[in-house]
Amino acid sequence: MVSAGTKEPIITVGVADRQSETTGRLNGPYLIEGARSLSGSFHARAAASGISLFDEGGQLIADSPSVRLTAREGSTFTIFGVTIGIRFHWERKEDQTFQGNLVLAARGDGTMAVINEIPVEDYLVSVISSEMSGRAPGEFLKAHAIMSRSWLIAALGKKGAPGAAMKPGQAPGEFVRWYNREDHDIFDVCADDHCQRYQGITKIISGEAERAVGETRGLVLFHGGTVCDARYYKACGGRTENYETAWEDVHIPYLVSVTDWPDTHDPVLSEEEATRWILSCPDAYCNTKDMTLLAEVLPGFDQETTNFFRWKVEYSRAELEEIIRERSETDIGTLVDLVPLERGPSGRIFRLRITGTKGSIVIGKELEIRRWLSTSHLYSSAFVVSTEGPPGGPPERFILHGAGWGHGVGLCQIGAAVMATKGFTAPQILEHYFRGTRIERMY
Numbered sequence: 001m002v003s004a005g006t007k008e009p010i011i012t013v014g015v016a017d018r019q020s021e022t023t024g025r026l027n028g029p030y031l032i033e034g035a036r037s038l039s040g041s042f043h044a045r046a047a048a049s050g051i052s053l054f055d056e057g058g059q060l061i062a063d064s065p066s067v068r069l070t071a072r073e074g075s076t077f078t079i080f081g082v083t084i085g086i087r088f089h090w091e092r093k094e095d096q097t098f099q100g101n102l103v104l105a106a107r108g109d110g111t112m113a114v115i116n117e118i119p120v121e122d123y124l125v126s127v128i129s130s131e132m133s134g135r136a137p138g139e140f141l142k143a144h145a146i147m148s149r150s151w152l153i154a155a156l157g158k159k160g161a162p163g164a165a166m167k168p169g170q171a172p173g174e175f176v177r178w179y180n181r182e183d184h185d186i187f188d189v190c191a192d193d194h195c196q197r198y199q200g201i202t203k204i205i206s207g208e209a210e211r212a213v214g215e216t217r218g219l220v221l222f223h224g225g226t227v228c229d230a231r232y233y234k235a236c237g238g239r240t241e242n243y244e245t246a247w248e249d250v251h252i253p254y255l256v257s258v259t260d261w262p263d264t265h266d267p268v269l270s271e272e273e274a275t276r277w278i279l280s281c282p283d284a285y286c287n288t289k290d291m292t293l294l295a296e297v298l299p300g301f302d303q304e305t306t307n308f309f310r311w312k313v314e315y316s317r318a319e320l321e322e323i324i325r326e327r328s329e330t331d332i333g334t335l336v337d338l339v340p341l342e343r344g345p346s347g348r349i350f351r352l353r354i355t356g357t358k359g360s361i362v363i364g365k366e367l368e369i370r371r372w373l374s375t376s377h378l379y380s381s382a383f384v385v386s387t388e389g390p391p392g393g394p395p396e397r398f399i400l401h402g403a404g405w406g407h408g409v410g411l412c413q414i415g416a417a418v419m420a421t422k423g424f425t426a427p428q429i430l431e432h433y434f435r436g437t438r439i440e441r442m443y
């Protein structure tokens with residue numbers, strides 16, 4: 001537990017994991033324990049016994065379970081071919097450059113983790129720059145800095161908890177699970193969207209991101225005596241979601257569904273209400289088509305997506321059967337129906353029955369549903385299903401109409417950016433999404 005008056009923490013970020021080999025370049029001198037200083041290209045190989053590190057001439061420099069390279073003032077390192085957006089529709093490989101120290105840690109199974117050690121505030125400048133453009137509204141960047149810092153400090157206190165968790169006491173054919181963000185063992189956070197997208201200094205660090213982090217240095221969100229596990233996503237779709245729709249059945253008082261607008265929209269309580277809600281286009285902060293603002297808030301590759309507030313996905317029955325067969329590794333026969341069993345207040349489904357001629361399965365929670373019905377991910381689990389086909393036979397087409405982008409729990413990034421353009425301050429934006437919290441300086 002971190003308490004007030006604490007010094008700025010140093011965190012470890014897993015830049016790449018379970019690699020048999022890593023290649024990169026040291027841009028300036030690095031010190032290696034028990035060895036000489038090293039710079040230039042390097043190559044590392046993992047074996048069951050540890051890591052072998054070679055310099056650009058192919059000389060063996062170090063051979064041990066873990067190799068720590070300490071940066072001299074101003075040195076940076078580049079890792080070649082880092083995979084980003086793992087399993088999302090924007091997955092790609094990039095060379096990435098980082099400040100701070102580099103640790104190569106053997107996992108004992110012939111693979112290694114590539115870890116960056118960096119002070120929290122430097123990490124945050126990079127996260128804010130990676131997550132959005134420096135041209136985003138200033139109060140939005142400040143709100144994001146306080147939120148990301150809170151999430152990070154809350155996550156540091158939880159390391160070592162299990163990763164994928166299953167709902168206990170499930171019936172056969174029921175797959176209700178969720179994924180914790182505290183599931184990293186030998187580093188604090190990963191560099192991907194699973195935790196917070198972190199690309200070191202690969203992208204140009206914006207002066208605005210630096211200013212937003214600097215002006216909020218050490219500020220975190222508290223609820224009672226606890227640092228808030230402040231979650232966020234792209235767009236709620238008009239209402240935010242309860243924590244327990246996405247993760248374990250625990251009520252977290254500051255992660256509850258709120259309307260993303262000054263007037264209240266009723267929570268979704270029935271299938272009729274879900275249909276009415278999702279097929280409508282209500283007023284909401286994240287209901288925007290302001291392309292200039294969206295370009296400022298979303299990193300370049302996310303602009304491939306513009307219909308996030310209300311969206312539509314269509315499959316032939318054969319296509320969807322194939323996706324489900326691959327995900328479930330079960331043959332349910334001919335796909336007959338998709339039946340929402342339980343929804344949260346934003347309309348997000350957290351238990352869904354997939355009915356086939358040979359049997360049916362029940363899946364949850366929201367992320368699992370998004371994965372099982374798409375070759376990558378559906379934008380959200382807030383959708384209604386309609387089908388087409390001749391009467392009496394199985395459907396020929398499945399049409400999903402959906403709302404929002406992401407799990408919906410906590411802060412709506414696009415909504416928060418719109419609030420900032422309407423003149424709301426960072427504390428007002430945080431109070432809107434995280435009710436009953438307060439901002440305090442921790443260091």
Ligand SMILES: [Zn+2]
Pocket residue numbers: 181184189190191192194195196
């Ligand atoms: Zn992670």
Ligand SMILES: [Zn+2]
Pocket residue numbers: 235236237238239260284285286287412414415
């Ligand atoms: Zn929203």
